[in-house]
Amino acid sequence: MNKEVVAHIENLEHTYSSGHKALIDINLDIYKQEITAIIGQNGSGKTTLSKHFNGLLRPTAGKIFVNGKDVASRRVSEMAREVGYVFQNPNYQLFCPTVLEEIRFGLKNLKLSDEEIKARSREVIEEFDLRGMVKKQPVTLSSGSKKIVALASVYAMDPEILFLDEPTTGQDQYGKTKLGLLSRKMKQLGKTIIIISHDMDFVAEYADRVIVMNESRVILDGTPADVFSNEEVMKTAHIMPPQIYAIGNHIHAVSSETRLSVMELAKVLAEGDYCL
Amino acid sequence: MSEYILELKDVNFKYENAPTVEEPALKNINLKVKKGEFIGVIGSNNSGKSTLCALCNGLIPKALDGEFSGQVLVDGQDIKDVSTAKMSQKVGLVLPDPEAQLSQLTVYDELTFGPSNLELPREKIFEEADRVMKLIRLENFKERSPFSLSGGEQQRVAIASVLAMNPEILVLDEPTSNLDPLSTQEIFEIICKLNREMNMTVILVEHEVELMAQYVDRFVVMDNGRIVLDGSPKEVFSHREVFEQIKMFIPTVTSLAGEIDEEYRKWGNYEYPITLEEMIKIIDSRKE
């Protein structure tokens, strides 16, 4: 199956004015309708890379194309149609008196007609199950609901690519699961999702593809199973693989499938069908 | 003197300024903590964990308004009878946001700030600050502005500044929720060292259940303002049905053992593993 490329990065480099090289020789294709996770320690370049997709940062060398068009020549507000960005702290994003207005803010910026805005916001409220809180003030919501409202308000603008920066910070298990399921739903609705995260359990569960960054470079790119079973790379990037992969690696039971599930591993263990 | 360093008796608390929340934050809490214990408190958001933390050093009911009933005893003393400042020498509280806890111009000032507010003698303050600085390994940052440090380093400074008051109990409210995995590991190791080597009583609120399982002596599980489980890690995680009900996960290795329950019991183990090391040991011994 041929996968459609929505973003293409070529020999991208970024050097900050301090002289620090935050990105070195990045070459990537991001595919449509995939959940891609970028992982790595703080300072490995994840956030710097993500800011290039909508022009918040400009490459100091190399090129980045979104939907076939070079980002370099375009404004951030223009890119907002194509690349949505949900920041780690929803408090930095939410400012409207009601959830409904929050969702409409981006749509107004896109200069849509009133009918279009109404129709689109109704659709989003339905998809994100926000009916109960449209009249509420975003500031008063729980941290889990704030995250979802922030996500919905960006999703409403119908961008091709959605970035989620540390979506699970401060979330409990219920909140994480909800965000994970919403990501899957958005994917099914045709979106391309890129997650930047330290939460390896979340990444292992929901990502289709994992990109590992270390010291400004991409050092590994593959399915969760490929990545978390590569013990050498995990060590270099100071990443603790999820427990399930740690056991899987120990008994050499990680096959080349996309991801390892508890059930699958349990079956192997129960049948004693493994070697050390 | 009682044998418990911290005792909560029938505590109920309801915030005054929380129009959106109708239910009390804490309902009928009873908890007894022995000196030197390492307790992990887990639960969903809004289950009352943070409220419990604020209760331990008397911020509740003194600084945060609400309806309070019951009794909290620290080292046999009722928290209502002691000022928050005096209490800070018994109970140190570390908060989730490292930056918000810092206020001074240098890391060293940060360490001396608390004790100087208590009007302790100068020499003693310097002695404590130097001791804590060595303990938490902050020597290299001594003259730096705490605001120029990374999140993990800031949280270390915040912990050190609380330790400089020489408390007997350390209460940490999600200290690693804003940190990356490497810094998280580092903070856990510091906390563990304080508990094992200095016999500090520690109450740690966190989401990182798998990491906590490696360190804590006892888990307290909260849901909706109540304590639903309280016991050793093995005991607590054996109640899988409770965790399912309150929508919380148990360590993957524990649920893995649960999945193969029948087979697992045949291996001659009656307790479920809670850490990766344990599970791997069991698997290894099985193959040998």
Place this chain on the structure above:
Amino acid sequence: MSDMSMYIPGNSFFHKCDAKVKMLLLVIVSIMAFLFHSPYLSGFLLIVGAVFNYISIGNRMFKHMLTRMIIIMMFFLIILHGFVNPRGETPASFFGQEISLPFFGAYTYEGFYLGLVFWLRLSSIIMMAELFISTTSPSDLIHGLHKLGVPYNFCFMVSMSLQLIPISVREAQIINSAQRARGLPEKSIVDRFKGLLPMFVPLVVSSLERMERTSMALECRGFGNTNNPTSMSDIVIRKSDIALMVITLLLLVACVIIRIRFGSFDMTDHLTSWADCFRLVAR
């Protein structure tokens, strides 16, 4: 920019000097600079200040914001006064030529003289202020203020605000990125004006939330327990500090006596050439 203060750590005489002594020095220099209407004393003070600064912070003084300010002010004050000072009468000759601006008239000797005097007065004070700021650590400054009777809570507020400015700046940048990424228009000035609300609300909300947590953390560390916490400052008044203080005070007394006996040495009304501007007494 993680540090808002202009403090430059070091180990010089003035670094070890008590903040109160340096504050007094600044006050005395400010009085002296305004005693005479002649360029000589304030010029002398400027040179002394510059030498002190060089001893304390070396070459870094040339890059200091306040040094730059002095140089910018020199051009600004001397040129401006030359043209616009109302006391200006005698047009100055630049190699036999007069320079004049439409509407303001010619550049005058009196204007130049007054501009020079005014610049030297201000810059000698700024030079001393630079010495004070670059050699006094913010925490010593706060302790000094507290010792001089300013309430502890107020001093604490000052130092806390110093810290919060860079944090708020950083937060504002993140919020700005967040809203631009939501398509906040950024083309015209009207757009920018409209963009203030989406910036302002999150900034206020996050500041308030942080303040709430900060106040909790401070409470836990005994803040508010006392108005007189143990002083942790290492600086004590040395003999040399007292000597410095005595010398400056004596100098001040001498200047005041000269001022009373001989007047302010104002040359403004006796100027007919460039050389006249630099005479101590009139011909």
